[in-house]
Amino acid sequence: MKTFRSALAAVAVVLSVGTANAITISDPTDWASGWAFSFVTITGVGTASITFEGAGGNPGARVNSTTVTPGVADFAYGTALYQASSVAAPPSGTAFVMKIDVLSGAGAFGQGQGILALVEQGGSIYSASVGITGFPLNSFTTLTFPGTFLAGNFSKLTGPGPATPTFDGSTPTRFGFAAGNAQSATLTQYYDNWNITYALPVASAPATPVPTLSQWVLVLLATLVAFAGVLAQRRRR
DSSP: OHHHHHHHHTTOOOOOOOOEEEEEEEOTTTTSSSEEEEEEEEETTOEEEEEEESSSSSSSOEEEEEEEEOSTTOEEEEEEEEEEEEEEOOBTTEEEEEEEEEEEOTTOOTTOOEEEEEEEETTEEEEEEEEEOOSOOOSOEEEEEEEEEOGGGOEEEESSSOSSOOOBSOSEEEEEEEEEEESOEEEEEEEEEEEEEEEEEOOOOOOOOOOOOOHHHHHHHHHHHHHHHHHHHHHHO
């Protein structure tokens, strides 16, 4: 019986299941350091500003994003790039969630401001539209903007690099956000507590293949079973 049990144990299969590591990029200094603020005019003559304010946040400091876009053809964004943290680019197809607290300010109306997720690689900044803030937001409200790191989802805002970013699991990458709109006149909104989170899958260990039993092995197993039965009968006698 012991020999028979050993033979059966030889065909056991062990599988390992992959898990995911969540990575969150956030600002531990409450906007005080590590940020690069600028603006970009997409079309027309619109302008934007994005500035640090030491009070009025949720709590503490906040960012003031003001757009001045007179007409429907004038489109501008204020950009905020977090330069204090650089990580390897996520693999292509990785899902992300960007969160930020938003408060409506002077001149806000309609849909508020549009939000872009920013990626910086090699001095070039790329953006992907992830949603709008809405209006009114009479107190700081945490908004969630999901997206996917796919090169085709991003377009270049500024810089000397290629037209789209590289999501290859290795290229040094920084993140940020932008807020803006068109035909806004002068519109202000406030932002605080920005972060972006994505998960990197851990590859599963390959499953051990189940050995194929040949005809002779099957005969041997049958013989062992029969032999075990004979021994059991003799012990009972």
